[in-house]
Amino acid sequence: MINFIIRGFGRYAPEKVLTNTDLEKIVDTSDEWITTRTGIKERHVVADDQAASDMAFESAKMALADAGMDASELTHIVCGTFTPDSMIPSCACIVQEKLGISGQACVDVQAACSGFLYALQTARGYLMLEPDAKILVVTSEVISRRVNWEDRTTCVLFGDASGAVILTSGTEEESPRVLDSMLAADGKLGNLLTVHGGGSAYTYKLGEPVGEEFFVQMAGRDVFKHAVRSMSSICNDLLERNGLTTTDVDVLLPHQANYRIIDAVGRKLEIPEEKVFCNIHKYGNTSAASVPLALSEAVESGFIKDGDLVLLTTFGGGFTWGATLVQF
Known part of the structure; x- marks a missing residue:
């Protein structure tokens, strides 16, 4: 039986913060309206020169450091996103290049907001076939470029960010499992x-x-x-x-x-x-x-x-x- 161990956690949010007050100047809305209906007070938005792979790279580095691993140890990269840099190449391949490595299996998974759990399950499948695998599961979304900033019912809801974990096999005594x-x-x-x-x-x-x-x-x-x-x-x-x-x-x-x-x-x-x-x-x-x-x-x-x-x-x-x- 394979035990699936999370070795490290990572995250990244862009530096720019867009508050509800800022949105009041962009669209017909208010801080009170957004807060009472969604619980959201602010969201992060990418800089002009940032893309999904840039955020994924940052959260991947954090996850690798948390796991005490070097990127060269990875065997697979599974990226969950519906806002990749491009249709081709995949976001996973671009992240691989930014990590300075090559040879790993790279694949994007598109399940919208369920992308992380779908990507994590994909990684578990790889580990069932290859128990020695060391897998970067990373998600990254630049939703600010896929919302209509004139539509107050949607633009107030979303933000940009990335999250990552390193998944390997291990023993039953290890955790998080x-x-x-x-x-x-x-x-x-x-x-x-x-x-x-x-x-x-x-x-x-x-x-x-x-x-x-x-x-x-x-x-x-x-x-x-x-x-x-x-x-x-x-x-x-x-x-x-x-x-x-x-x-x-x-x-x-x-x-x-x-x-x-x-x-x-x-x-x-x-x-x-x-x-x-x-x-x-x-x-x-x-x-x-x-x-x-x-x-x-x-x-x-x-x-x-x-x-x-x-x-x-x-x-x-x-x-x-x-x-x-x-x-x-």
Whole structure:
């Protein structure tokens, strides 16, 4: 049996901070409106010369340092993103080049906000086949370039960031150890949250203007409903499969999409508020980077302690969702 050990954690958020007050000058909104509906106070935005791979590189370096590893030891790079630098080459390949290494298997995983759990599960699959593998799982999103800054219902929600972990095999006594994971999707609901533009079904000809379909479009109320239902349901299924209940969970760390969603999932699972980690007020929704960014902060701050059983859960466009158990 393979034991999946997280050797290091990393995160990165751009230097530029965009507050709700700043947004009041850009779009018809207010700090009060954003805060009461989302819990978000500020978000980070990339500089003009930054791309997804630049942030991924920074969080990867932090994760490698935390693991006490050199980049040359890596065997695989799995990158979760829906905002890569380019369609070709992949973000994972660009990160590899920036790390100054070559020869590793590199692949991008696109599951929107569920990208980290999908990428982590992909890495676990590689380790099942190659137990000696040392894998960088990194997520990075530049959503500020994929939101319509005239649409107040979406532009206030998102921020840019990256998160990373190093995953290897190990012994049962080592921790943090990924115990189990479940993933799911329902493509019938895909049109409730989209970024169509640039895809093969929504192409542009040279010189044509970019339309609204190039940016995030979302049916907010429907997304809220399905997010709460799907995350709470898959968490219960995962716990039941492992002979556990929500009373065994020490920390719930959900995707940081909206405070109301975070709160609703915690309530539905009957997990006390003091056990639910939340940093959405500082970063907004950073999509695939959300969970590893929060995980790195929760570990560093001591919110997650040795011996804690941590339940991760996420929901994203597709629709995609998932849950993962990590024993610290």
